[in-house]
Amino acid sequence: MDGSLPRRPDPAAVRHDWTLDEVEALFERPFMDLVFEAAQVHRRRFDPSAIQKAQLLSVKTGGCAENCGYCSQSASFDTGLKASKLMDAEAVIAEAKAARDGGADRFCMGAAWRELKDRDLPKLATMISGVKALGLETCATLGMLTPAQAAELKAAGLDFYNHNLDTGPEYYGEVVTTRTYQDRLDTLEYVRQAGMKTCCGGIVGMGETRRDRAGLLHALATMPAHPDSLPVNALVPVAGTPLGEKISREGELDPIEFVRTVAVARLVCPASVVRLSAGREGMTQELQALCFLAGANSIFVGGRLLTTPNPEEDEDAALFRALDLKPMIAPRAEV
Numbered sequence: 001m002d003g004s005l006p007r008r009p010d011p012a013a014v015r016h017d018w019t020l021d022e023v024e025a026l027f028e029r030p031f032m033d034l035v036f037e038a039a040q041v042h043r044r045r046f047d048p049s050a051i052q053k054a055q056l057l058s059v060k061t062g063g064c065a066e067n068c069g070y071c072s073q074s075a076s077f078d079t080g081l082k083a084s085k086l087m088d089a090e091a092v093i094a095e096a097k098a099a100r101d102g103g104a105d106r107f108c109m110g111a112a113w114r115e116l117k118d119r120d121l122p123k124l125a126t127m128i129s130g131v132k133a134l135g136l137e138t139c140a141t142l143g144m145l146t147p148a149q150a151a152e153l154k155a156a157g158l159d160f161y162n163h164n165l166d167t168g169p170e171y172y173g174e175v176v177t178t179r180t181y182q183d184r185l186d187t188l189e190y191v192r193q194a195g196m197k198t199c200c201g202g203i204v205g206m207g208e209t210r211r212d213r214a215g216l217l218h219a220l221a222t223m224p225a226h227p228d229s230l231p232v233n234a235l236v237p238v239a240g241t242p243l244g245e246k247i248s249r250e251g252e253l254d255p256i257e258f259v260r261t262v263a264v265a266r267l268v269c270p271a272s273v274v275r276l277s278a279g280r281e282g283m284t285q286e287l288q289a290l291c292f293l294a295g296a297n298s299i300f301v302g303g304r305l306l307t308t309p310n311p312e313e314d315e316d317a318a319l320f321r322a323l324d325l326k327p328m329i330a331p332r333a334e335v
């Protein structure tokens with residue numbers, strides 16, 4: 001003993017050895033302490049007033065072979081959604097240009113596929129390289145990939161691949177039965193091997209327990225590399241989906257528990273961009289302010305997510321004014 005005090009671990013350090021009990025214990029902390037610590041960690045890594053604006057586009061809508069119990073686009077449920085085929089690259093690039101001109105820094109292309117088919121790769125490569133050439137950060141979410149497909153997407157200029165774990169491993173079987181947790185982890189591994197960044201998070205408010213929410217964040221924080229981007233979605237209840245119906249009957253998640261989830265995400269993945277994703281429609285400015293304080297630093301902008309509504313531009317402009325926020329422009333690794 002040299003007489004010096006034991007050093008407290010740095011709360012902003014990236015750790016991969018989180019236990020599930022430790023993550024759950026963060027949720028149990030007094031709310032004020034939890035949010036204060038998350039805000040401190042956030043400031044060590046990011047400008048707390050800078051929020052990245054991302055815009056989504058559904059490039060292929062509906063008719064999906066998976067049975068994700070929350071999703072408007074699954075062919076297993078009657079949600080009244082009209083299915084459509086893969087959009088032409090030119091039309092997607094035009095939408096991306098409009099998004100950029102409207103202030104978006106990142107453009108995410110979503111397709112309602114269980115897995116990507118090789119026949120669609122040439123069109124997707126044209127689409128991705130065209131969006132990238134506009135100077136936007138690119139992200140796509142196209143279902144499961146093979147290692148070779150991941151490499152082709154990377155070569156086309158895709159920066160991020162979104163593939164969510166959605167919930168903790170224990171609750172997964174209540175959410176989807178047409179794929180396994182391991183299927184998701186495998187695709188994420190191929191994405192990393194191809195040299196792309198991972199965008200991986202989940203949905204809260206699907207009837208899961210706090211332990212399940214901790215399980216999701218534990219799974220993310222113990223992956224070989226933390227997700228570079230971590231979307232936290234609040235369930236958008238869609239009529240006709242099993243989970244949308246269940247939540248309409250049983251009531252939505254307590255918003256304070258949502259803020260806790262954002263704060264714990266910030267603490268266990270301190271270097272990740274935490275995205276306040278689906279579910280902002282209907283959230284007050286005050287609730288969103290708490291989420292930003294707790295460490296969220298990105299939102300989706302534009303009046304539509306993939307198939308559901310999102311706050312309109314003027315509403316978000318008012319939010320940015322009220323909270324003195326400024327758009328975050330993400331650093332570009334290479335051109």
Ligand code: SAM
Binds near residue numbers: 073164166
């Ligand atoms: N088919 C691909 C997949 O599942 O990976 C990409 C599209 S999927 C719609 C992208 C993500 O959106 C899902 O993983 C889920 O986390 C989120 N999502 C879908 N429907 C939602 C809803 N009703 N509320 C909240 N998040 C939702």
Ligand code: DTB
Binds near residue numbers: 056162232236277
């Ligand atoms: C993510 O985690 N959330 C976004 C994005 N990744 C692709 C999608 C939200 C979709 C919400 C439901 C809908 O609009 O269909």
Ligand code: SF4
Binds near residue numbers: 065073112113
């Ligand atoms: Fe298909 Fe994705 Fe919807 Fe699941 S979340 S049904 S994989 S579009």
